[in-house]
Amino acid sequence: MRQFLTKQNRALLSELVRTDFKLRYQGSVLGYAWSLLRPLFIFAILYVVFIKFLHVDYGVPHSAVYLLLGIVIWNFFNEMTVLSLGSIVGRADLIRKIRIPRWIIVFSSSLSTVINLLLNLVVIGVFMAINNVSLSSTALLLPLILLEVYILGLGLSLFLSAAFVKYRDVSYIWEVVMQAGFYLTPLLYPISRLPSLTVKKLVLLNPMGQAIQDARYSLITHKTLTSHRIFNGGWHSLIPFMLVILIFVGGLAYFKSQANSFAENL
């Protein structure tokens, strides 16, 4: 770790994140406020559609915040993978002309989305206060759960950004995969509405499903159905974590194998 985060690398990383942030809201009147406004508007739409119009029963108290937290974590994951996917290609000028560690580019774009996540968590805090959600000690687990999502996202980002250099189809494929993932993850629907126990179990083997349910459990209500609960604490509930590690190691290995030829393939 020390050799990765040398003084130079840290300086470069912080400068790249800063640049990303400055460029993202370049030319917009409200600027950084969009980081907060965008999730608020999306949430308002979902709230009206799912809770006010369709009266979806999540079977838990504070269902509005419950819904919002899931959306925020999913958006974090989605934004990170989509932005990182194009990060190497987008920085072709640097890669072809200067010797900097390639991973820094993917890492910096993933850190930019972490900043967005933190801002969104502030919004969630405000909604929790409005809804009188009482915090329990399990809230301390939330950073670990978010770290799990981050590692999963980073592993995928490394793989996708390297593959995108060679195959430009990757971005379209990933768009479809993310659309499928959005519905395979219990974001908008309550798990109780799924047809059978097997399907419920499958949905909770998906690391994103597991992480979002765990986050809801830790922060909002202990009535959340987590994968730990559905597998009665059996070893199956460890599968999502193993998948995360597998994806991260695989993504990193692929990235490393490709990194040296980025400059000539771009």
Place this chain on the structure above:
Amino acid sequence: MHNDVVIEVDHVGKIFKLPHEKHSSVKSLILNFYKRDKSYEEQRALNDVSFTVKKGEFFGIVGRNGSGKSTLLKLLAGIYTPSRGGVTVQGKLTPFIELGVGFSPELSGRDNVFLSGALLGFNRREVRAMYDDIVNFAELERFMDQKLKNYSSGMQVRLAFSIAIRARGDILLLDEVLAVGDAAFQQKCYDYFEELKQAKKTVVFVSHDMSAVKRFCTRAIYIEEGKLTYEGDPLAIADEYTVANINPEDNEAADENAPINSDGYKLDAKITSRSADRLKLTLNYSSKNDKELYLGISVLKDGASIGELNTIKSLRLKGKGTVSYDLDIGVYNAGTYRLTAALFTLWNKKLVASASDRNEFVIKNGDETRGAALKLTDTWELERSVATGHED
């Protein structure tokens, strides 16, 4: 590796795979999977290139467009990895090869300074400390809060150069930096190069500007179609480059008929006798064929050529033999002079060999010279002189 060798390029080859139809989509990848081997063309950008750069050298890489010199620089910088052979570097290289890498047009000049600084390995505190110097040197004080896209290209280059010269490193890589900018800016570049040279910095320099190569480089290589065809004296190389570019068509036509390979030619030169006002340089040459050749020698002072003489009109050579050159050194003022010798083919005026020996002679005398190289012995004659008195 010797202690003073800082870059060693050992039989390096670089092959680019250029797909006939680029596999930019998964479909074409799958369809072409079985004939994958045939679907690309190999382009040899570099072929078996070996050389070393020693500490303190100002090392030039010269070659025409597409000859592979930029590929070579990228290999040195670690941006490409060699397909064959290896590159060993002792010490820290500057990581960039061009000016203005990473500049973002949407950011202000100030933000770009910090971003470029970070790319060179400086943190914000360090960049802040040198910020004023950078801006003053670039003469852009009034423009730093404007977006870079509103700068003229000259302004951008000035800013980029001003940042780039802050780079720390044991070895500097420079590619075509002098291609842009006005005369005043070029002068600044030259001053900076002069500083580097005085400070005995190791510099690897790729350029089309032969006057800069002649002026600064202590050694150079010539790259032709991915091969290192000549290594040694930068003056001879710069001349070769100039000749090759004046009549590129003639040369190409000649090349097709009989490709020249400098491997078969040899030249060595030694100062064999010296008296107060005469010096004798003895040259041994050998050639692999019976083509006519000629010799050229240059006298250099402080790296600049102050006199040249060839044997085109007087002496045409064939096969192998010995030639001596008798030099009147009585005309030189105090200083250290260097003699270089090179062998050319007469039919296409191509440099095929140069003497690698270091032949120097030192003139010591008490004359007041003010640095001039030649002691002029021509005579003055007063033709007319009239007293004018004091008009004012």
